[in-house]
Amino acid sequence: MKKTFSVRPDAITEQRCKDYGGFSWQEFMTAIPEPVFVVTGWKPNGKENASLQSWSTFVSGGTDDFICIMGLVGKGGHMYQSLKETGVCVLNFASSDVFERCVKTIGNNEYDTDEITAAGLTAEKAVKVNAPRIKECFLNIECEFLWEHELIEGSEAVTVALKAVSVSMDTDRYDNSKLGRYGKTGYLLHIHCPINPETGEDAPGAVGTVEPDYSFPWNTK
Numbered sequence: 001m002k003k004t005f006s007v008r009p010d011a012i013t014e015q016r017c018k019d020y021g022g023f024s025w026q027e028f029m030t031a032i033p034e035p036v037f038v039v040t041g042w043k044p045n046g047k048e049n050a051s052l053q054s055w056s057t058f059v060s061g062g063t064d065d066f067i068c069i070m071g072l073v074g075k076g077g078h079m080y081q082s083l084k085e086t087g088v089c090v091l092n093f094a095s096s097d098v099f100e101r102c103v104k105t106i107g108n109n110e111y112d113t114d115e116i117t118a119a120g121l122t123a124e125k126a127v128k129v130n131a132p133r134i135k136e137c138f139l140n141i142e143c144e145f146l147w148e149h150e151l152i153e154g155s156e157a158v159t160v161a162l163k164a165v166s167v168s169m170d171t172d173r174y175d176n177s178k179l180g181r182y183g184k185t186g187y188l189l190h191i192h193c194p195i196n197p198e199t200g201e202d203a204p205g206a207v208g209t210v211e212p213d214y215s216f217p218w219n220t221k
């Protein structure tokens with residue numbers, strides 16, 4: 001049986017959405033997983049910035065154009081400021097053994113802090129752009145700023161598009177018989193507090209991994 005909600009269900013009060021960070025009730029009802037990565041760059045004072053992100057997607061604009069759409073970037077955050085000033089950043093993808101340290105970048109978000117180092121991670125120079133990247137992350141995508149768009153009128157957040165200019169990946173990730181990109185050692189997805197819209201029962205926020213289950217034949221008829 002399928003149930004339809006076109007307005008916010010009583011079980012997910014507006015206050016609760018506000019208490020949970022001002023996200024929509026539809027976000028908690030659908031709880032669609034999103035890739036997790038850390039955006040790194042230089043703050044205007046030359047200190048390392050690190051900003052944990054999800055709510056994003058990756059698309060090809062052509063055979064040589066790989067575009068990252070960061071769906072929700074707060075204009076008040078350091079990452080937005082750094083990106084607007086330098087025009088570049090690095091997207092760093094961690095596996096689960098590195099994730100806890102990535103979360104620590106949030107608690108080390110002071111302007112005068114080298115956030116990568118303070119979180120117990122290693123900052124190294126990116127290859128093509130003027131930004132630090134995280135050594136422990138298995139994939140680093142170096143990007144240039146393309147455009148931004150207000151998420152919705154009056155929103156404090158914007159959607160930002162970035163163009164990849166360089167991709168560095170641990171060679172053990174090419175091969176699924178080694179570390180690979182998926183399974184317990186691979187990409188992380190953010191699952192944002194699923195709430196039951198009928199009872200209000202919720203589950204805490206979590207990260208998960210992806211296990212490819214089956215390949216599908218390219219037969220659309």
Ligand SMILES: Cc1cc2nc3c(=O)[nH]c(=O)nc-3n(C[C@H](O)[C@H](O)[C@H](O)COP(=O)(O)O)c2cc1C
Pocket residue numbers: 036049050051052053054055056072073074076077078079080103105106109190
């Ligand atoms: C799993 C996870 C995903 C997050 N994704 C985002 C996101 O997509 N957009 C955002 O603005 N903040 C997101 N945050 C919160 C930021 O990481 C946090 O506010 C950070 O301190 C911002 O850093 P900045 O000031 O350097 O931008 C996320 C936090 C977590 C734990």
